[in-house]
Amino acid sequence: MKPLCKLSKSQLAQNLARLASQVPQCQFICKKCARVSVHKKELCKPVPIRKLVAEGPAE
């Protein structure tokens, strides 16, 4: 597993649901840079973690 910072956009997409499930206290994860926050406005491409985990890994 490469550092998250080194993942390509597609690799990031594949790992996003798993990453999101590891940070249940945060409510949003950024689809673009994988940063997490409880505040939607602190991320550039926020996705609700609950939604992401429910949907599972991206194709």
Ligand SMILES: [Zn+2]
């Ligand atoms: Zn971002």
